[in-house]
Amino acid sequence: MTVRPGFLQGAVWKSGPFATLGRMALGRLVQALLVALVIGIISFVMMEALPGDAAYRIAAGRYGYDMLTGTAAEQVRIELGLDRPAWQRVADWVGHILVMDLGRSAVNGDPVSHALSHQLGHSVMLAVGALFFALIIAVPTGTIAGLRPGGAFDRILGGLTVLLRALPAFLLGIILMLFFAVQLGILPAAGHGHGSHLLLPSLTLGIVLAAVLSRVVRNAVAETVASESFQFARHKGLSMATALRRHGARNAAVPVVAYLGVQAALLVEGVVVVESIFAWPGIGHALTHAIFERDVPMLQGTALMLGLGFVLLSFAVEVICLALDPRRRA
């Protein structure tokens, strides 16, 4: 039997880690396209549903309301092809999205992409802060509970997470705001300026994520500790801490990271809600403002950004899972 290097056999590309990665990337690419399509179509419908003539509206945005004339509007109509049938305009609209030409805000005339680049940083900051809080709350509490399933700590934590999960994110936000900002007056209630402004929003979102995550950590740890390989590590004389670090952590981490993927939707929703409550100038805040002001290009841009962020996040989680768990590289 001749042994050939892997890359000559060609099988690496049909199965193995690269193929799995490729399949995942393709799936997420399709998802990203679907996101763009759905958001594009809804935005288009909204543009059509707005009262008044679109050509007049755009002309007014360009030349100002006092310079608006019928001929200017007609020129806009011909230039942008607003007199063409609806299906052609839908195709055009979606085409613009695909090349990431997001247009200008209908309210202040700034390019949407310009505004987005500012907001994205803030949203990412909030999301990272939330993940940080979620992990430092969920991992220790979940591990302690998981080491003694059914114990007092586990049961108290279980009851608490049931309550926390029933609370909508914004309710938690209100409660934290009333307590820390209004009652104690130690943290700013809303806005953006220095570091402390980030604390309440990211803590709110962090607790929302931690409520579920802590249970996932607990189950993963309980399952790992009960497994034969872990019991063997203990029997050969490793201390609990060493056994957990060497044999437990990686096994327990896989379901936890996988669950973070499920929570990506919760995180994106949470960003919208929490930013709006605490007036944190990120993408979610801009989205609710755009809805309120009926600013369609801005609305489309922010929704697209959140949707694509969601896809990217899910993909990242999949890749991390693949790296952590060799069994998935089939």
Added chain:
Amino acid sequence: MKAMRIAGIVGLAGLTIVTVLGPEITGYDPARQDLRAILALPGSGGHLLGTDHLGRDLAARLLGGAQITLRLAGLAVASAALFGVLLGVIAGWRGGWVDRIFGLISDSVLALPGLLLVLLLAAIHPNSWWTLYIGLSLTLWVEFFRVTRVRTRIVVASPAVEAAELLGLGKWHVLRRHLIPDFADQLLTLAAFGAATVVTALATLGFISVGLRPPTPEWGVMMAELMPSWREAPWAIAAPITSLAFTVLCLRFAAGVEEKR
């Protein structure tokens, strides 16, 4: 854990009865202002829970909100379940291109985080009960669809169904005696969770002023309105907060899967 499920269902039943009887209990119109009794204490002047910052009866507004909330949750979940189960059974049974097309539609809904789709639709027609209803039903049907599709595939391929077909029993029989009993329990759980999602979403959108708008007595709107008078009347804002938490908790208990996690 069965006790929790029963507790949840009892709580919901109680809530429904109180909501239906609402106007009889309070005797006030939720929109009627009494500017001489602003932020009145609970129990004063015949106001069961006191009044809000405009002198409107809080109990009446709370029950008005309950009516909106329960109606939306009930109708959105019912239409989502009907639609999702129907398409799921068809897709799972027929397979082939029908399955692929329905699958693609459900994937494009799932591609967006749930609330985002509702937000976008809410933007088309703001402050409208109907857009919220359509948006939430459109998000929720996917879960029903996916569960029934997978179960249908499994059940239809089972020996029991094969035997039923050999006996000459029709499709209707298979649906009634094999499919529906198979996923009935799961559907109830999905429905309870879906309803919790609707209740949360409605209040969330109301609070960040992209859902229903004042003067509608909706819980989220009420919280936003009562927030400034928190220091003078903490009981006022506590009322919608407690109602919302109670409703969502009951629904999650009724879903009866808490014991697994």
